[in-house]
Amino acid sequence: MTTALVTGGTKNIGFAIAARLGQDGFSVAVNGRTPAAVEEAVDRLRALGVTADGFVADVTDEASVDRMCARIEDQLGPVGVLVNNAGVRCHGPLTQTSTTDWNRVLDVVLTGSFLTVRRLLPGMMAAGWGRIVNLAGLSGQMGAASRIAVVTAKSGIIGFTKAVALETAPHGITANAISPGFVDTDRSPSLGDRSAAAAHYERGRETPVGRVGQPEDIAELCAFLCSRQAGYITGQTIAANGGTYM
Numbered sequence: 001m002t003t004a005l006v007t008g009g010t011k012n013i014g015f016a017i018a019a020r021l022g023q024d025g026f027s028v029a030v031n032g033r034t035p036a037a038v039e040e041a042v043d044r045l046r047a048l049g050v051t052a053d054g055f056v057a058d059v060t061d062e063a064s065v066d067r068m069c070a071r072i073e074d075q076l077g078p079v080g081v082l083v084n085n086a087g088v089r090c091h092g093p094l095t096q097t098s099t100t101d102w103n104r105v106l107d108v109v110l111t112g113s114f115l116t117v118r119r120l121l122p123g124m125m126a127a128g129w130g131r132i133v134n135l136a137g138l139s140g141q142m143g144a145a146s147r148i149a150v151v152t153a154k155s156g157i158i159g160f161t162k163a164v165a166l167e168t169a170p171h172g173i174t175a176n177a178i179s180p181g182f183v184d185t186d187r188s189p190s191l192g193d194r195s196a197a198a199a200h201y202e203r204g205r206e207t208p209v210g211r212v213g214q215p216e217d218i219a220e221l222c223a224f225l226c227s228r229q230a231g232y233i234t235g236q237t238i239a240a241n242g243g244t245y246m
Helices: 012-023 035-047 062-076 099-127 138-142 148-171 190-204 215-225
Strands: 003-007 027-032 052-056 079-084 130-135 173-180 237-240
Touching: 003 012, 003 062, 003 099, 012 027, 012 035, 012 079, 012 215, 027 035, 027 062, 035 052, 052 062, 062 079, 062 099, 079 099, 099 130, 099 148, 099 173, 130 148, 130 215, 138 148, 138 173, 138 237, 148 173, 173 215, 215 237
Parallel strands: 003 027, 003 079, 027 052, 079 130, 130 173, 173 237
Antiparallel strands: none
């Protein structure tokens, strides 16, 4: 049974991806920042019949990532699929964005993806197979006001994915990015997110398909990219946005 690690997998899109990969027969390692959230997610996944185990780690911390990956390998075996979903939001005008908020968003999205890929890549290369999927976003493709840190981080993920894809293609490994549009998720009221959420869902209803996306919409795409059938797709940013950006 191939092991799949989903960072930020305790809720929303990450949880839906973990559940969908479990349905495809992967042994799922669910990462989160707090023991309570990880334990709850694992219980929910197991109730769905998914083979799942939880691993608490801060993806921005190199030592924490190394310890997590070592534990996963010891308990579940080599990781063949990595989904970098962990992220954090920050809303507000550029002039009111603190250095702390800026660094936090870039650390979670970019540094976290770098650290997990770097740690797990040797195992994938030794196996001659692997799947890496990074979560980008609509704002990273088309920009967005009052989201300077998120736009920068998600744009960076697109470039990061291309670089990883070129470096790993000779080893039977693919790397792709998924760019979700307006997706129905639980959104924190912190960092101005309450008003942003209201605008988010209003814009979502204006998509060409006439609805906001569901986490399962993203999970289905991710499951395909993680499959053996997707071996000729790499270095791509694939949008799932209801036609909002083409």
